[in-house]
Amino acid sequence: MLKITDLVKRYGSGDPVLKNLDLMIEGESVVSIIGSSGAGKSTLLRCINRLVEPTSGSIELNGTELTHLRGRALRTARRKIGMVFQGFNLVDRLTVMENVQSGRLGYISTWAALSRSYPKADIRRAFELMERVGIAHYADTRADQLSGGERQRVGVVRALMQEPEILLADEPTASLDPKTSEQIMGLLRDLARELKLPVLINIHNVTEAKEYTDRIVGMRYGRIIFDDQPAALDKAAMDEIYSGSPHADRSDPLKEAS
Amino acid sequence: MTSISEQFGRDEWTRFTPKQKLRRWAILAACAIAIVWSLSSIEVVWMWVWGAPAQMGDLFGRMYPPDASNLGTILNVLWDTVNIATFATAFAVLMSLPVAYLAAQNTTPNQATLWLGRLILVTSRSVNTIIWALLFVAIFGPGVVAGIVAIMFRSIGFIGKLLGEAIEEIDKRPVEALEATGASRLKVIAYAIVPQVMPTFWAVAILRWDINLRESTVLGLVGAGGIGIILQGAIDTFNWPEAATVLLAILALVILGEVVSAFLRRRIL
Amino acid sequence: MTADTPPRSAAPQGTPRDTWSRPPFIANPALRWAVYLGAILYFGWVGVTMPIDWGRVAEGLGRAANIFGGAIPPSFERSGLLIDGFLESLKIAILATVGGVLLSIPIAFMAARNIAPLPVFYLGRAIIIVARSFHPVIVAIIFVKAVGFGPFAGVLTLIVYSIGFVAKMLAERIEEIDYGQVEAMRAAGAPYLSTLVYAIFPQIMPRQIGLSIYQLDSNLRASAVVGIVGAGGIGATLANAFGRYDYDFAFAITIVIVGVILVSEGVSGQIRKRIQ
Numbered sequence: 001m002l003k004i005t006d007l008v009k010r011y012g013s014g015d016p017v018l019k020n021l022d023l024m025i026e027g028e029s030v031v032s033i034i035g036s037s038g039a040g041k042s043t044l045l046r047c048i049n050r051l052v053e054p055t056s057g058s059i060e061l062n063g064t065e066l067t068h069l070r071g072r073a074l075r076t077a078r079r080k081i082g083m084v085f086q087g088f089n090l091v092d093r094l095t096v097m098e099n100v101q102s103g104r105l106g107y108i109s110t111w112a113a114l115s116r117s118y119p120k121a122d123i124r125r126a127f128e129l130m131e132r133v134g135i136a137h138y139a140d141t142r143a144d145q146l147s148g149g150e151r152q153r154v155g156v157v158r159a160l161m162q163e164p165e166i167l168l169a170d171e172p173t174a175s176l177d178p179k180t181s182e183q184i185m186g187l188l189r190d191l192a193r194e195l196k197l198p199v200l201i202n203i204h205n206v207t208e209a210k211e212y213t214d215r216i217v218g219m220r221y222g223r224i225i226f227d228d229q230p231a232a233l234d235k236a237a238m239d240e241i242y243s244g245s246p247h248a249d250r251s252d253p254l255k256e257a258s
Numbered sequence: 259m260t261s262i263s264e265q266f267g268r269d270e271w272t273r274f275t276p277k278q279k280l281r282r283w284a285i286l287a288a289c290a291i292a293i294v295w296s297l298s299s300i301e302v303v304w305m306w307v308w309g310a311p312a313q314m315g316d317l318f319g320r321m322y323p324p325d326a327s328n329l330g331t332i333l334n335v336l337w338d339t340v341n342i343a344t345f346a347t348a349f350a351v352l353m354s355l356p357v358a359y360l361a362a363q364n365t366t367p368n369q370a371t372l373w374l375g376r377l378i379l380v381t382s383r384s385v386n387t388i389i390w391a392l393l394f395v396a397i398f399g400p401g402v403v404a405g406i407v408a409i410m411f412r413s414i415g416f417i418g419k420l421l422g423e424a425i426e427e428i429d430k431r432p433v434e435a436l437e438a439t440g441a442s443r444l445k446v447i448a449y450a451i452v453p454q455v456m457p458t459f460w461a462v463a464i465l466r467w468d469i470n471l472r473e474s475t476v477l478g479l480v481g482a483g484g485i486g487i488i489l490q491g492a493i494d495t496f497n498w499p500e501a502a503t504v505l506l507a508i509l510a511l512v513i514l515g516e517v518v519s520a521f522l523r524r525r526i527l
Numbered sequence: 528m529t530a531d532t533p534p535r536s537a538a539p540q541g542t543p544r545d546t547w548s549r550p551p552f553i554a555n556p557a558l559r560w561a562v563y564l565g566a567i568l569y570f571g572w573v574g575v576t577m578p579i580d581w582g583r584v585a586e587g588l589g590r591a592a593n594i595f596g597g598a599i600p601p602s603f604e605r606s607g608l609l610i611d612g613f614l615e616s617l618k619i620a621i622l623a624t625v626g627g628v629l630l631s632i633p634i635a636f637m638a639a640r641n642i643a644p645l646p647v648f649y650l651g652r653a654i655i656i657v658a659r660s661f662h663p664v665i666v667a668i669i670f671v672k673a674v675g676f677g678p679f680a681g682v683l684t685l686i687v688y689s690i691g692f693v694a695k696m697l698a699e700r701i702e703e704i705d706y707g708q709v710e711a712m713r714a715a716g717a718p719y720l721s722t723l724v725y726a727i728f729p730q731i732m733p734r735q736i737g738l739s740i741y742q743l744d745s746n747l748r749a750s751a752v753v754g755i756v757g758a759g760g761i762g763a764t765l766a767n768a769f770g771r772y773d774y775d776f777a778f779a780i781t782i783v784i785v786g787v788i789l790v791s792e793g794v795s796g797q798i799r800k801r802i803q
Contacts, residue, residue, distance in 0.1 A: 049438050078440035089435035093453040097547055102449045106440030113445045120545040127544045140550045155435075162439055293625055296618035301759075302679045310683070313673045341573045348570070384785040388664060388752045392769050397591045399583040476664040479756055483578075486665075493668060505661070512660040 001026050002048070002166055002198065007057035009043050016055070017043045019222040025166070028196045030189050032209040035219035036242050041202040044219070045168045048200075049081045050074060062165055079106035082159030084188075086171035088151040090158075092144035096135060099143050099154050100126045103161030122161070129157045133187060149180035156187065160195070167192070169201040173208065181205070185212040206238065317498065324506060325499030332488060332507050338402060339484035339511070342477065343470040346406045350413035351463050357414060358421035365425055365451065375422070382415025387473045391482040402483035409470050409477070416469075417462050424458035425451060460526045464519045471515040475508050485511075594774050601782055602775035608764055609780060613787065616760035619681040619753075620746040626682065627689020627746075628739045634690060635697035642701060651698070658691035667753040678759030685746045685753065692745070693738050697731060704730045737799045744795040751784050 002025040009018040017040045025031055033041045046052035048059055050066060059066045061080065069077050082103070090099045101118050112118060118126075130136040133153040138146060143154060152172060159167055169188060173181035185201075189212045192199045203209050209216055210230040218226030218233070218241040226237050274282065306313075359365050360375030391408035398404045432450040441449070478486020485508060492501040553559040603609070637643050637651030666687050670680040708726040717725065754762020761784060768777040 051434060051438055075440040075442060078438060080440075081438070083435070083438045085431065085435055087431050089431040091432045091436075091450055091453050092429075093456065094449065095549065098449070098549065102436055102441070103439050105436060105442075105445045105449065110442070110444055113441075114448055116549045118547065123547045124545040126547075139547065158435075158439070292621050296621045300615070300618045300622065300678050300682075302677065302682075303675075306674055307679060310674045310679070317669070317673045338578065341577060345570075345573070345577075380789065381785070384788045385781065386748065386752045388755055389765065389781065389784075392755070392766070393594070396594055396769070398587040399580065401580060401583070402577055403579055403584050472660070472662050476662040479664055479668065489665065490668070493672060505665070508665070509657065509660050513656065 001060075001062055002200070003058075003060040004044075004048075005058045005060075007044070007047060007059065008055045009040070009047055009052065010055045017222055018047070018054075021057070021222065021224060023217065023224060023227075025198050025200060028192055028198055029215055030192045030199045030201065030213040031215045031217060032201045032203050032213040033217045033219055034203060034206055034209050034241060038221070039219040040222045041219055042170055045083075045170050045200065045202055048166075048168060049078050049083060075106055079162055080165040082162045082164030082167040084152070084155050084159050084167065084169040084172045086174045088148075088155045088175070090143040090151055090154055093142060095140055095142055096130070096146070096154050097123075097126065097139040100130065100157050100161055103158040106162065126157070126161060129160055132191075133157060147180075148176050149183060152176060152180075152184050153187070156184070156191070160191065164197065167197055167199045169199065171202050171204065174204055181208065188212070206233070320498040321502035321505075323499065324502035325497070326503050328488075328500055329503065332485070332504055335485050335488055336507055336511055339474045339477075340471065342402055342405045342409065342484050343467060343474040346409035346474070347413060347463065347467040347470050349406070350410045350417055350466070351459075353410070354414045354418035354421060357418040358425060361418060361422040362425035364428075364430070365447065375418075379415045379419050379422070382411055382413075383419065384415075385412070387412040388476065388480060391477050391480045395481045400481035400483070405474060405477040405482035405484055408482055409473055412473070413466050413470060417466055420462045421455060421459060424455045428454040457527055461523065464522050464526070468515055468519040472512055475511070597772070597774035598778035600775065601779035602773075603779050605776060609761075609783060612754075612761035612764035612780070613783070615678055616747065616750040616754070616762070619678050619685060619750045619758075619760050620743060622682045623685030623689055623746050623750075624739060624743040626686040627742065628693055628735070630686065631690050631693040631697055632735075634694040635701060638694060638698040639701035641704075641706065651694075655691060655695050655698070658687050659695065660691075661687075663688045663749045663753050664756055667758040668756045671757045676757045676759075681750060681753050681758035681760055684758055685749055688749055689742050689746060693742050696738055697735060700731050700734045701727070733802065736802055740795050740798050740802075744791050747791050748788055751788075 002023075004021060004023040007018050007021040007023075008016050010016040021040075021044065023044075033044065035041050043052055047054040048061075048066070050069070054067055057067065061077070064077060066074075066077055091102070094102075098116065101116075101122060104118065104122050105113055108119065108122070127136055127139070130139065130153075133156060135146075135150055135153050135157070138150065138154075143151065146154065152175075155172075167188075172188065173184050176184060185208050188199055188201065191197065201209075201213065210233060213230065216226065216228065216230050216233050217224055218237065220241055226233065226241055272279075357375055357378050360367075360371045361379055362375075363372065366372040366375060387408055390411045391404060394404035394407045394411075398407065428451060432454070433446055436446045436450045474484050476486050478484045478488070479490050481487070485504060489501060489504045489508075492498070492504060551559055553562060634651055634654055637647050638655055639651075640648055643651060663684050667680060667684040670683045674680050674683065704727060708730065709722060712722040712726040750760045751762045751765070754760040754764070755766040757763065761780065765777055765780045765784075768774075768780060
């Protein structure tokens with residue numbers, strides 16, 4: 001269970017990007033976050049695994065408070081949070097297997113990591129997951145030889161190798177063509193079911209959000225203004241999420257108070 | 259119909275505005291003054307200058323035909339020269355890794371280590387191999403050790419600088435991704451940074467080996483081992499035919515080195 | 528852009544695979560082991576057989592202490608000598624750059640495949656290769672023997688050194704020029720020299736100016752070392768100080784050399800940045 005309470009993130013001395021945000025994610029649901037660019041979706045996701053330092057508030061994952069962790073404790077917590085990126089963020093010059101195993105780096109010894117002598121169980125799991133998403137035959141191929149969809153599959157397997165308790169996906173399909181994009185969304189939904197894993201997806205494509213996720217959270221400039229079943233996302237809700245300018249939203253004191 | 263020049267009211271064209279012209283003349287004048295100053299004050303016996311072509315001709319005349327009677331020794335020492343370059347490059351490559359790590363803004367632990375790294379690079383790079391060799395010959399005595407250490411000291415700065423720049427230019431997204439998996443600093447470096455700088459690493463190592471091969475041919479002139487010793491000996495005893503052989507051997511070595519490094523570059527990169 | 532490498536380990540379907548090793552850097556195992564073994568043998572054998580007098584090397588620590596003890600603090604007492612040496616180095620560098628750059632232009636045209644006829648091209652390339660292959664210090668001792676000690680030998684040496692670099696880079700630039708511009712000039716009936724001035728020079732001038740400034744910087748560096756074998760400049764001063772065990776003065780000279788090189792590198796970098 002992920003519980004976010006009163007989260008604020010402010011870059012420098014500017015207006016906050018996240019404003020007193022509350023969000024709760026339970027069970028194995030697939031939740032999508034929609035909203036226009038600059039709404040703070042990416043910042044929210046990155047606050048959860050602390051790639052971005054939250055300014056104040058609390059983020060709790062299965063009973064562990066994440067916001068104050070440091071050093072080893074932070075790394076241990078991060079192991080349990082898988083992340084899939086828009087740009088895949090693979091290491092191009094390593095093989096697919098090395099990229100996949102890099103999801104285990106938080107678990108294995110430094111020597112095993114440097115010498116590439118991965119534990120048998122990890123290799124078995126890697127092959128199973130790669131088989132599941134259809135990239136097992138690329139184990140020895142360098143990551144930069146793969147197509148976009150295949151690369152994102154490597155990214156997904158890397159995140160799943162962490163045996164995460166939650167999966168974060170930051171615009172996982174924004175760099176892909178429409179067909180591949182649907183495949184990846186379907187894959188994320190199915191894997192969430194199979195692995196009983198909550199998944200939190202930032203997404204631009206509302207149609208895909210409606211089709212592949214169980215719940216939609218609409219953000220506008222640092223606040224959650226919609227949170228319901230996909231079916232409840234009607235035209236009026238859409239207009240509200242995608243209207244307004246950041247300037248008006250941030251400087252209007254009335255809205256600030258709401 | 260009016261012509262264009264009439265329309266615009268002008269029929270003159272110059273490439274530069276008066277201000278630009280002035281600047282160009284000023285730069286030209288500064289260059290001219292520098293040259294005149296150098297020519298007029300340099301301590302040269304001008305008579306020798308006019309005699310130089312004849313002197314050079316005479317020298318090359320005495321070199322011909324090259325005397326290959328000592329070829330065995332020459333080749334032997336040439337092999338030593340190659341070894342000096344290779345060993346020095348190998349050591350320098352290893353030692354430049356931590357220096358590059360310190361001197362790259364995105365890997366260095368803190369500000370103090372950053373400046374330490376940069377200080378090492380600048381010192382190493384600014385002192386020429388021959389000057390390093392003078393120092394190390396005084397320390398270790400004449401021989402290959404001084405040569406290896408001298409070349410190594412000069413190469414660390416060169417390799418470290420280029421490698422440090424490569425580290426600063428890496429794609430940071432994989433680094434972020436691996437940090438998100440909970441990997442420790444060392445593992446992030448090994449998996450996200452090292453693979454990205456490997457091509458530069460090999461390219462720089464090969465390039466430096468090629469340069470070091472050239473540098474190691476002159477170490478002997480200050481006593482730091484290699485073919486330079488034989489060259490110095492031949493010149494000091496006015497044995498010009500043998501000096502010619504040594505020069506040809508050096509030429510062959512350097513060209514061979516270029517061929518080898520081009521081959522390695524093609525194979526590895 | 529899909530790779531179609533087949534699976535390397537063809538495990539039968541159904542049995543879980545639990546071993547994996549990274550594909551080796553060199554795919555052919557025989558070649559791989561040959562390379563590894565060759566490297567080990569080379570470093571081992573050469574390392575052992577190198578003509579090293581370990582006893583003498585072991586004394587190094589004491590001597591190093593002596594030298595550094597003598598070098599600190601650096602002595603700037605004879606700064607007159609130091610400044611004279613530097614000015615001479617600067618003069619050598621300026622004259623060698625001018626001479627080298629001027630000579631580089633015809634040689635570069637000779638060595639450009641798209642301009643020069645084949646025999647001339649080979650001659651041009653040969654000049655460049657010879658000029659590049661010999662370290663300036665070797666060129667310097669030959670010139671010192673031919674024309675005597677002093678800055679003149681230094682200037683000649685660095686002219687050769689400049690040709691090796693400037694002519695090579697310039698020839699490459701000439702080979703890359705847009706030939707359409709030359710054709711346009713010819714089509715307009717321009718004579719040979721005008722074609723050169725209007726179609727080729729504008730294309731190579733920025734590179735040439737950048738190279739000249741870079742070469743001035745590099746000549747200044749090199750002029751510090753050719754003096755060590757008697758070709759004038761600060762190098763001669765340094766070699767003398769070192770030879771007389773005046774380590775404090777030698778250290779002072781080295782510090783100033785490093786400072787001047789850093790300044791000159793910074794200035795030349797700034798100028799080149801502004802030109803481009």
